[in-house]
Amino acid sequence: MAVKTEFSKFGNSLATVEKKLHEASNRLGDVRTRQRVLTRKLRDVQELPSADTERLLELGPISIAAVADDGLENEKESDTQTEVK
Secondary structure, three states: OHHHHHHHHHHHHHHHHHHHHHHHHHHHHHHHHHHHHHHHHOOOOOOHHHHHHHHHHOOOOOOOOHHHHHEEEEEEEEHHHHHHH
């Protein structure tokens, strides 16, 4: 009797997984459709020179060294917080 009950639970779990996989597959299809629509629309968009992009987005030039330094500072802060705990 216990085996029969467990097999029934297994069947229900399998059906739930199958349903979720089907939902995920449908969602993936929707995302792919959106990607194709965006790709078609972006064909007409021209790439701006980097100076114009920075001005348009109000970005300053990015320094790789500055990004690396920020990463080290965040790491040090994380270490300090861990030590305090």
